[in-house]
Amino acid sequence: xxxxxxxxxxxxxxxxxxxxxxxxxxxxxxxxxxxxxxxxxxxxxxxxxxxxxxxxxxxxxxxxxxxxxxxxxxxxxxxxxxxxxxxxxxxxxxxxxxxxxxxxxxxxxxxxxxxxxxxxxxxxxxxxxxxxxxxxxxxxxxxxxxxxxxxxxxxxxxxxxxxxxxxxxxxxxxxxxxxxxxxxxxxxxxxxxxxxxxxxxxxxxxxxxxxxxxxxxxxxxxxxxxxxxxxxxxxxxxxxxxxxxxxxxxxxxxxxxxxxxxxxxxxxxxxxxxxxxxxx
Ligand code: DHB
Ligand code: FE
Numbered sequence: 001x002x003x004x005x006x007x008x009x010x011x012x013x014x015x016x017x018x019x020x021x022x023x024x025x026x027x028x029x030x031x032x033x034x035x036x037x038x039x040x041x042x043x044x045x046x047x048x049x050x051x052x053x054x055x056x057x058x059x060x061x062x063x064x065x066x067x068x069x070x071x072x073x074x075x076x077x078x079x080x081x082x083x084x085x086x087x088x089x090x091x092x093x094x095x096x097x098x099x100x101x102x103x104x105x106x107x108x109x110x111x112x113x114x115x116x117x118x119x120x121x122x123x124x125x126x127x128x129x130x131x132x133x134x135x136x137x138x139x140x141x142x143x144x145x146x147x148x149x150x151x152x153x154x155x156x157x158x159x160x161x162x163x164x165x166x167x168x169x170x171x172x173x174x175x176x177x178x179x180x181x182x183x184x185x186x187x188x189x190x191x192x193x194x195x196x197x198x199x200x201x202x203x204x205x206x207x208x209x210x211x212x213x214x215x216x217x218x219x220x221x222x223x224x225x226x227x228x229x230x231x232x233x234x235x236x237x238x239x240x241x242x243x244x245x246x247x248x249x250x251x252x253x254x255x256x257x258x259x260x261x262x263x264x265x266x267x268x269x270x271x272x273x274x275x276x277x278x279x280x
Contacts, residue, residue, distance in 0.1 A: 167249015189240025
């Protein structure tokens, strides 16, 4: 049966795509950020997941404000990237696992999570930047991918409780997959940031660090935060924290924190990177 080995988090800031393209790993601005990734790559090298379920929010490439699924799951054999206008290089397609995607979609709809199935899904920086950070050389160990997109862009967005519950349902769907494979779950985006309006540039270090602590020890406590409070505390785009909660819901109740890094600012964002290992 499929096994969930752990969860990873990372911000997915487009400027990181440029820093990678220009190999700015030792640049003083970028070094404290990139230094968070070698321990994670080491953990991935030791565990070699077969499939990565990558939870992100589409930013207008696949879905726009006219058609916005609350939760969408890729069911394609591969996922191609396109130019979003950020000036970052378009990267080659990533392999999918359509068979496992359909299993997850069927199980989650059975569990009354009415997800949108996407047999074609162009993936944006929310997907490609994390993949580049965790599997930079795209070697033979790079896992097959299943993108899961959540609406954190157009209100009404899901509640924090719904995000955690989505993860719990995703967990049951994965654990009922009959193949003996290891699965890792990625929650991308965040932490606090606001890209426009009067509070453009807003970052809340205390709130971010509280979220990074509670997501390990007591994720249920985070579901008490209302969506308005999340925007107030984390900024308009800090709603991307929902993807971290979706990831956390798919892990075991107890987890071991393997690695954690927080750095501000990267572009306009509080950048958080974590590895949580499942205990069962
Ligand atoms: C930035 C952060 C994001 O999450 C994003 O999608 C785009 C830009 C930023 O900090 O610049
Ligand atoms: Fe984003």
